[in-house]
Amino acid sequence: MMDAESKQKHVHAVFESIAPKYDMMNDILSFRRHKAWRRFTMRKMDVQQGQTSLDLCCGTGDxxxxxxxxxxxxxxxxxxxxxxxxxxxxxxxxxxxxxxQITLIQGNAMELPFEDNSFDFVTIGFGLRNVPDIVKTLKEMKRVVKPGGKIVCLELSKPTWQPFKGIYYFYFEKLLPLMGKWFVKRYEQYRWLPESLASFPDLLALAELFRSVGMRNVKAYPLTGGVAALHIGTKGNEGS
Structure with a gap:
């Protein structure tokens, strides 16, 4: 098991190396569903004209x-x-x-360089499982979102029903790293993906973490048989 600093360095090296092919591999690892998941998320968020957003672990910016x-x-x-x-x-x-309209910043999701109550939405897509401290990241997301604003996490998750669960884990743990090797010559980097999911909380556990940092009206939606999940929580109007 890696300590937090080792995990941070390893994940950084992985993503630096796969950046040019990241979008293509997202299609592959999500069965081309990640765009549909994001559209579903945007419908649930219902972003209004003029509202501000912070997108953490934004990757290539989609x-x-x-x-x-x-x-x-x-x-x-x-x-x-x-x-x-x-x-x-x-x-x-x-x-x-x-x-x-858009500013990109190199920074750490666990130590956000923004004042309290700054954004209407704070989102993280396919990045929460890669941070060394999930709770610290959620607390930072809550800190910088405005009272009444929402924190939103779209992330890979863990299917619970068979036989789909068995098929999915075979794909994710055995085939996906090989596909990384075939398509982008990056076997070790794509072996990281199933490892990162193994210790990540499932749908209900992540919803509880949202509540534990003080988010209200927490909603959790399983997507594509639980392959992914959307979590949305609202910050109380008193800012707590």
Whole structure:
């Protein structure tokens, strides 16, 4: 079992190395469902014109871009610790001419460089299982979201019903690292994915973690037979 510092260094190296092929591999590992999951999430979030968002572990910026477009002119910030990922994301933003609305920042999800009560939404997509301290990250998300605002996590999860569960774990633990080797010559990096999920809380346990940091009206939605999950929690209006 890695300590927090070792995990952080390892995950950073993984994502720095796979950045150019990250979008393609997301299609593969999610059975091409990750875009549908994100559309479902955006419907549940119901972002309004002018609302502000912070997207943690933003990677190559797809969700950051979706949040910006949904808000019209709302200020949108993407944060990630991988410079290579951010460079890919910045190229997308520049191509769409959204540089004034979207800011990308290299930083740590456990120590956010923002004041309390700064954003209407704080999101994290396929990144929470990679942070060394999940609770610390959720507390930081809650700190910087406005009272009445929402923290949102879209993440891979753990199927519970057979035979799908057995098939999925075979795919995830045995086939996926081989696919990483075939498609992007990165066997070791894609072996990290099943390892990262093994110790990650399941649907109900993650909902309890949301409640433990003080989020209210917590909703948890299993997606595609539990392969992924969406969690949304609301910060109390008194800011606690």
């Amino acid at each position: 969700w950051t871009l979706a949040l910006a477009k949904a808000s019209g002119k709302g200020k949108t910030v993407g944060l990630d610790f991988s410079r290579n990922m951010l460079d890919v994301g910045q190229a997308k933003i520049d191509k769409l001419g959204l540089g004034e």
